[in-house]
Amino acid sequence: MSIKGKSIINKTTFINSKITATISISLVLFILGVIILLSLLANNLSIYAKENLSFSVILADDMKEADIKILQNKIEGSSFVKSTEYISKEKALEEIKGELGDNPETFIGYNPLQALISVKLKSEYANNDSISVIEKKLKQNTNIRDITYRHDLLDMVNKNIQKIGLALSLLAVLLLIISFALINNTIRLMVYSKRFLIYTMKLVGATNSFIRRPLIFSNILMGIIAAVVAMGMLLFLVYYGSQGLNNFSALISIKSLIIVFAIVILSGVLISTIATYFAVNKYLKLNRDDLYHI
DSSP, rough: OOOOOOOHHHHHHHHHHHHHHHHHHHHHHHHHHHHHHHHHHHHHHHHHHHHEEEEEEEEOOOOOHHHHHHHHHHHHTTTTTTEEEEEEEHHHHHHHHHHHSSHHHHHHHOOOOOEEEEEEEEEGGGGGHHHHHHHHTTTTTTEEEEEOOHHHHHHHHHHHHHHHHHHHHHHHHHHHHHHHHHHHHHHHHHHHHHHHHHHHHHTTTOOOHHHHHHHHHHHHHHHHHHHHHHHHHHHHHHHHHHSSTHHHHSSSSSHHHHHHHHHHHHHHHHHHHHHHHHHHHHHHHHOOOHHOOO
């Protein structure tokens, strides 16, 4: 075979190995991105769930509408409150009629329900300890008869969120370690194919940094391309999820996507740089005979 033919075969083999390595790294970064995306989704879901748990401020029967409005505005202005809604006795009765299909006023002879203000808290205050403090503070107002909320539901939501968060965090750390190992092995194989070139460059007097630099830059570029491919797959996944799930767009914000993409591209660059640096250093320390036995 001619030298030109061998050159074409070597070039084709090199390009194929680059493409294979880029695809492999893209898949690893995609899986890493999915786990990070799920972690952020779980965090946003926990905030969404907590902020949609409400407690009821039961009002005195003789309280005037003007006083109710003043009280509602005062509660809504508190640092721990996300939103409030006033539910009159009449509105509460309509809701009960819709749920039960009957009017309890017909059997009892009067409307047994009480006017209330439904309060939704900010997520950081949606726990039993914080609500107990808030309850004591609000009950100082004599127009408030009682405050009711589901202690058991609040506890269950917080415990489940903590378990999910811990599981996803451990999974993310584990996957990061696996990602590093897989990308490191892929890059080591590529550097291995250039071990004789590295040795030849050493013979002609090239410094270690001079030998490392083009290999590191080449693999950084490969890491960036792989990260871009992984981000494209993640965008498709998010788009598909937004089409199939209600309120999905409310749980995954642009800020969350930017965080995921930043981590993916940073992981691609950092892992490629570190893996190339150590792989090249390994072959820089070997003599010619050792290169045939590794």
